[in-house]
Amino acid sequence: MNMPAFNLQQTQTPAQIANIGHFTTIGNIRWQSAYQLMVNPQLVTQMLDERFPLDNGSHADVKQYIVYFRHVMAFFKDGSHCGFKHPKQFVALSGHKETPESIILKENDLHVEIQFNRNGTRGQTHCAGIQDIQVELATQREFTAPDGSSYMI
Numbered sequence: 001m002n003m004p005a006f007n008l009q010q011t012q013t014p015a016q017i018a019n020i021g022h023f024t025t026i027g028n029i030r031w032q033s034a035y036q037l038m039v040n041p042q043l044v045t046q047m048l049d050e051r052f053p054l055d056n057g058s059h060a061d062v063k064q065y066i067v068y069f070r071h072v073m074a075f076f077k078d079g080s081h082c083g084f085k086h087p088k089q090f091v092a093l094s095g096h097k098e099t100p101e102s103i104i105l106k107e108n109d110l111h112v113e114i115q116f117n118r119n120g121t122r123g124q125t126h127c128a129g130i131q132d133i134q135v136e137l138a139t140q141r142e143f144t145a146p147d148g149s150s151y152m153i
């Protein structure tokens with residue numbers, strides 16, 4: 001199953017970036033690289049650990065992700081492995097189960113796509129070959145209502 005990641009560029013305000021997980025109104029949906037949204041790459045791993053926790057360990061220490069039946073398994077450098085604390089957060093994959101091109105995770109109706117490419121610029125140096133992490137952002141648009149007031153969608 002292939003699930004395209006829409007990488008539509010959109011300028012985000014600092015308030016939108018700071019509140020990435022706290023949007024309640026979904027207007028236009030955009031995908032943005034988490035590495036572009038967060039200044040420090042360690043914050044991206046921290047976001048994965050907080051929003052998509054593993055049963056044991058950190059995403060920073062994962063050597064490989066594979067899909068085993070309907071679950072994502074994370075394998076570590078020391079040979080140990082575990083799954084996600086909330087397995088239902090895994091919703092789709094692109095590529096082969098043993099070497100996925102990407103996996104789609106979901107939290108509260110917003111999605112995150114972890115893209116793998118061990119030959120990519122970031123993927124060459126990342127222990128699990130993560131090239132990018134695309135975050136689905138809910139954005140709001142302001143319109144003018146017939147009475148002249150602001151109308152947010």
